[in-house]
Amino acid sequence: MSRLAGHNTPGDPRTTMRHDRARKNLDRYPTTSSPQYGRRRGWLWMPQHVTFWGGVFQGRSGGGRPGHALAVSKRRATTGTRFTELAGCAYPLQLAGMGGGVGGPELAAAVRDAGGLGMVTAGEPVPHGCGVGFLAPFVESADDVAEAARHSRMIEFFYGPPDPAWVGCAHDGGALVGWQVGSAQEAAAAQAAGCDYVIAQGVEAGGHVRATQPLDSVLGGVLARISVPVVAAGGISSPERVAELIAAGADAVRIGTSFLACPEARTHPDYLANLLTATGDDTVLTEWFSQGWPSAPHRVLRASLDAAQRSGWRAVKPPSRDDARPAADMAQYAGTGVGAVRTSESAHHVLRHLVSGLA
Numbered sequence: 137m138s139r140l141a142g143h144n145t146p147g148d149p150r151t152t153m154r155h156d157r158a159r160k161n162l163d164r165y166p167t168t169s170s171p172q173y174g175r176r177r178g179w180l181w182m183p184q185h186v187t188f189w190g191g192v193f194q195g196r197s198g199g200g201r202p203g204h205a206l207a208v209s210k211r212r213a214t215t216g217t218r219f220t221e222l223a224g225c226a227y228p229l230q231l232a233g234m235g236g237g238v239g240g241p242e243l244a245a246a247v248r249d250a251g252g253l254g255m256v257t258a259g260e261p262v263p264h265g266c267g268v269g270f271l272a273p274f275v276e277s278a279d280d281v282a283e284a285a286r287h288s289r290m291i292e293f294f295y296g297p298p299d300p301a302w303v304g305c306a307h308d309g310g311a312l313v314g315w316q317v318g319s320a321q322e323a324a325a326a327q328a329a330g331c332d333y334v335i336a337q338g339v340e341a342g343g344h345v346r347a348t349q350p351l352d353s354v355l356g357g358v359l360a361r362i363s364v365p366v367v368a369a370g371g372i373s374s375p376e377r378v379a380e381l382i383a384a385g386a387d388a389v390r391i392g393t394s395f396l397a398c399p400e401a402r403t404h405p406d407y408l409a410n411l412l413t414a415t416g417d418d419t420v421l422t423e424w425f426s427q428g429w430p431s432a433p434h435r436v437l438r439a440s441l442d443a444a445q446r447s448g449w450r451a452v453k454p455p456s457r458d459d460a461r462p463a464a465d466m467a468q469y470a471g472t473g474v475g476a477v478r479t480s481e482s483a484h485h486v487l488r489h490l491v492s493g494l495a
């Protein structure tokens with residue numbers, strides 16, 4: 137068992153110390169108690185291991201909840217959650233770090249300024265108070281993780297078995313650590329590796345997809361299995377869905393596709409035009425864009441896959457504003473929630489709309 141296993145229990149002094157250390161990176165970052173956000177609204181503290189399910193309080197860790205349906209939850213969907221406390225943000229919404237130059241620091245900072253957790257991907261400049269996402273297959277050295285951890289509040293990993301050594305390395309640098317997973321089993325491994333929170337990704341997600349099941353099923357299984365805060369990801373694009381997931385026990389939502397159309401993102405104009413007209417049915421899971429990263433399913437706009445199969449283009453990188461080549465056959469990642477993305481609005485507008493159903 138990892139030396140860190142069990143250190144992420146609320147109230148555990150080691151957990152509190154780590155959270156305090158991570159706060160050092162947050163001195164100028166607005167929180168729920170900052171004047172610009174007014175008073176903390178509707179705070180409902182509920183220990184993570186206890187959730188009100190259909191009139192009966194049930195423990196999460198006992199694994200006794202049959203099935204993984206989310207619809208029966210009666211928990212109030214509020215802006216304050218264990219995740220907002222952990223991340224030091226006003227709203228339980230995390231930007232997905234989006235690689236290949238389509239996300240970036242400007243978008244991350246805009247999400248932070250709107251009250252969410254901004255994220256960049258490894259190698260990009262890190263705006264104050266934002267987190268850094270690493271793709272596990274491409275982590276070159278533990279030193280890179282340690283260095284990033286010294287300059288960011290959150291370090292996150294995706295697409296590889298949770299590794300206690302990397303988690304410990306990020307903790308030693310003073311950051312909190314999350315791992316995006318696609319199953320309850322992987323979530324349990326992430327918690328055992330010492331992660332402070334876990335992102336449960338459903339198969340609806342845009343970009344690379346770890347899950348094989350819909351989000352409701354993955355989230356239900358993850359909530360039943362672990363006790364650290366859980367962020368829900370995949371196809372989320374409406375205030376109703378955000379409220380439903382928080383009421384079901386998620387501590388936050390993580391959103392990528394809905395932010396791709398923001399002016400602060402660096403999405404290629406042709407890619408953007410396609411996003412604004414596509415629906416969820418226009419997305420498809422494929423392994424086609426696999427150059428340098430084989431056997432890793434990803435969800436893209438079907439039109440870009442069709443064009444790539446004609447041209448033979450297989451690069452993983454999505455088209456960004458910096459790409460001179462035509463975007464038609466490049467990997468145009470999108471989640472099933474893309475149908476709700478109809479206009480290019482600021483990150484502030486998108487975020488505040490998505491959290492508008494929370495009390």
Ligand SMILES: Cc1cc2nc3c(=O)[nH]c(=O)nc-3n(C[C@H](O)[C@H](O)[C@H](O)COP(=O)(O)O)c2cc1C
Nearest residue numbers: 232234235294341342343370371391392393469471
């Ligand atoms: C364009 C794009 C690029 C992405 N790049 C990354 C990445 O570099 N690292 C990562 O962990 N996840 C990446 N993701 C996946 C997200 O972490 C997240 O699971 C997904 O965006 C959630 O689903 P949604 O796009 O439907 O909101 C990307 C997603 C998109 C749409």
